[in-house]
Structures are given as structure tokens and as C-alpha cells.
Amino acid sequence: GAGVSQSPSNKVTEKGKDVELRCDPISGHTALYWYRQSLGQGLEFLIYFQGNSAPDKSGLPSDRFSAERTGGSVSTLTIQRTQQEDSAVYLCASSLLVQGEAFFGQGTRLTVV
């Protein structure tokens, strides 16, 4: 595809369940970011992948959150034992250059009930 693709668009899950969110970056983009945005708020940095370097995990809010990027392409963000405060829009972005223009997907709206 031409842009960053995220799936699912919307996810409703019960408290305590695990969820997986997927991001397909633009082909050839070596940098991939995950952010979280609560309603009416700014973007909270979660994790950053750059090529084969160790990911920057400094934004992950707890050990229930993890992410991986396979083959330098698709990334999966996993939230274990979801809590209501995890409800937010999860945004993925990719960029060709380090700290360059980031291209965003449309996000996954996660609702924990």
C-alpha cells in the first residue's frame, strides 16, 4: 500500500484480556514509532524502532506493554491484561530518515470495558 496501515481500526475488549495491534509501515521506511493518544490529549511516545538497532522502549508505561518488529517491517504492539486506562487511540508512524517526516496510520481506537 501507499501509506501506513493499522489494524484493526477499532477494538473493544474486556478488562483483563490481551490485545494485539498491528502496523504495516511504508515499504523501505526504517524508522517506526508507536504513540498513544487519549481523548483530547497530545501524543504519548511509546516505542521506537530504527533498522537493526535496539528499540527505544523508554515510553512504554508498564511491563504489560510490549512491541516487536519482524523483519524490519510489520510491527505488533501487545497489551496484556488490559485495563480501562489503556483505552485510547494507538497511532503508528514510519519515516524514511531518522527524525525525518513521519507518516501516520489512521490509528486503532482501543476501548477496554
Add this chain to the structure above:
Amino acid sequence: SQQGEEDPQALSIQEGENATMNCSYKTSINNLQWYRQNSGRGLVHLILIRSNEREKHSGRLRVTLDTSKKSSSLLITASRAADTASYFCATDAPGRRALTFGSGTRLQVQP
């Protein structure tokens, strides 16, 4: 904590007026970017200004950067109702390669 903070948090103007949004940041940067977000979903890149640049234009957008004050401004001239959106600044920082976003300015342009 946020690297960049925008002000005002919200701005309402009439169509045809100019809109100015400001961004302040805390540490030295390599570049600063501005993004637009409609309806709380994906962000769209507007403009990037490097730390050695002071001003940059793109269509109706004008961005300034003052590294001595650690601040930037985004000016939208001759605003249109379609400019209604949230606007965010994003910065890098030494030792952190990931972009850090501010809390955004919600712009409402009244037709």
C-alpha cells in the same frame, strides 16, 4: 514529560483571519516539525524546519524558529473553514531519536 508545548490550547477565529500557534521546547534540537490532525486520527506532516533555519514558508504556512528562546511559531494566513483541526509541534532531542509531540492547539475557523 512533553518536550514541546503548544499555546494557545484552543483558538477560534473567523475565516480569512490569520492564525498563530506557538510551540516551546526544553532541550536542544536538530529540527522541529509541525503536524495537523483531523478528527483525532492520523497526523499529517505540514513542514519541517532545521535548527539552522529561522523561517520557512509552504503555501499559506509560515514557520519561524528561535533556538535561543527554544520556541517556534506556525502562522496560517487567510484561514479557511477547512483549516479547522488540531496542530502539533514535534521535536527530536539529543539522545532520543524518536519524535516527541506537544499537547497541540485546537484551531476552529468559523465560516
